[in-house]
Amino acid sequence: MSGTLLDGHDVVLFDLDGTVFRGGELVPGALEAVREVHRRGVAVRYVTNNASKPDQAVADHLTGLGLPAERAEVSTSAQAGAAVLAEKLPAGSRVLVVGSAALVSEVDKAGLVPVSDFADDPVAVVQGLSTDIAYRDLAEACLAIRAGALWVASNGDRTLPTERGLMPGNGSLVALLRAATDQEPLVAGKPERPLLDRAVSSARAESPLMVGDRLDTDIAGAVNAGMPSLMVLTGVNTPADLLGAPPEMRPDHVAADLRGLLQAPAEVAIAAQDGWQVRVDDDGLELAGSDQQSDALAALRSLCSAWWATSSGPVAVRGADEHAKAALRELGLA
Template sequence: MTATDPAREEGSEDATLIERFDALLCDLDGVVYAGPHAIDGAPESLKRVKDSGRAVMYVTNNASRSPEAVAEHISSLGAPARTQDVVSSAQAAAALLAERLPRSAKVLITGAQALADEIRAVGLTPVTSQDEQPEAVVQGFDPHIGWEHLAEAAFTLADDAVLWCATNTDRTIPKERGIAPGNGTLVAAVAAASGREPVVAGKPEAPIFREAAERVGARNPAVVGDRLDTDILGANNAGMPGIEVFTGVDSPRSVLAACTSQRPTYFLGNLRELFEPYPRVDVTHDGDRFRARCREAVAETDSTAVTVTAPRDSLDGWRAACAAWWAAHPDVDVAHEPSLTWQDPA
């Protein structure tokens, strides 16, 4: 019996991947840049996307900088960006709180000035102390945050009537020197002290992606990211194709093991590959044994192991491995990594 993944069936086999979409909704950290520096090939690839007549929007969970500052950083690296092209989790949090609180309500800011500015922009009042009797706490990433700020949030949240909103819960953030703790670790500290859990405004929730698509009138957008738990899960939540790029946090091995809700539609080594044809992947099965072919790469699996016949760590080999393993395990709620063996195709 033979099946083809519908996502691999769209369009001509000679068409480049980017031709399937009218807009890209791009993550930043780990996709466009790492710290102050550009990811190799990213700026010129995004400029090429823009020059082709497609929209490029930037969807970021980093709430520590204003959209103006983010757009300036992107532009300085050579990628196309205007302030209105940036949709941030700080904006998403401000919109969420504006819907739930009366105008001018006080909101304790546990985060950067950029977050306070977005709260003020929607008609709410940023404050910094429990003594000011805030009706909500909003928490976003700030590299300069300290214990006293986290403690103030926990003290305020002792009142169950106070709403708690986190811009995001990314556990890590890619920086120029490696992977660093993200806002999720700081949110976890407040959660441990307060015994509460926040409502999350940014990725992986769907509204931030829909807002980005609506700003440019996109009908066939794709989400590009380096994280399964925010970018790809968010793409799936929003009903959009997700493109995982291996220039940041997650790896081919973590993609293979991903739970169903975090599986990407496509994955690439870098953004230059947007301008190459995406290979078809065919899957066949005989009982509970599945076989996938991606060009010359072949993967075979039973319920516990995957054997790949392809050059070690080739992307086509990983694509075949994922297709076979996911077909064998279509509905899983937690990451589950198989035993993996690579065989020389010769």
């Protein structure tokens, strides 16, 4: 296959939750798309802000869903968080870990000493998501941070997509400690660069492409790292979120799912699309459809292109004809 979005890239960085799978289910198109990436010899890295599982468990989970994955293909925010600590602390430093056994293991592998009590005199706190976190864990971390300990968060995701819906993410617990300490953590995961830089380096790549469903982590991370990105509409953010996105959260391409990787770049690029006309006026945006075969996602790309060229933030959108009105209803923009 030639002439696809994959052309010119030597590694694809896939977000996981909401992009490749939702809990125990692959999202539509994921298997087909990732298999084609492998078939074409392009490296794959699964970059996840979820710090609750070790890399091998993530690879096993993907394999169990029918998508074979190698441990080396997985980059987690737990690994990135431990790496940030190792860069800033002497070997053997005590680190209070608020998170899963996977995060404890990464801290240990980084040459640091994991502890769980303020009484152990930690010089740093690292925080990642675990469903077993209790008030005591957060209280110990609060005391350490207030005493001057370096605070590193694996990620700031406020929510976590699952097959049951959105659940509280690590960012929600980070917000609790932020309120209790009046301090800000260093963030290792997306949208900050450590996780993405580590993934690209591990693949020895030079032309990465980031793919994800969240504007504030996946896409903002790509913007921060200076790499192109593809947003898929299988997870957290919606077409309305995309249209109103600020410049620091704008992808280069948008598709319904990962099969967008197999389309021509022009077909998924956020740009004016054949069959749709967009007019910007004082009342917002007016969409008109001249081709009944043009789909709603092409309309979304045209709308984003027109609006982002003139302004940003939420905007009212109206349809000039029945075809346009139907597209807006499908996109949730009516």
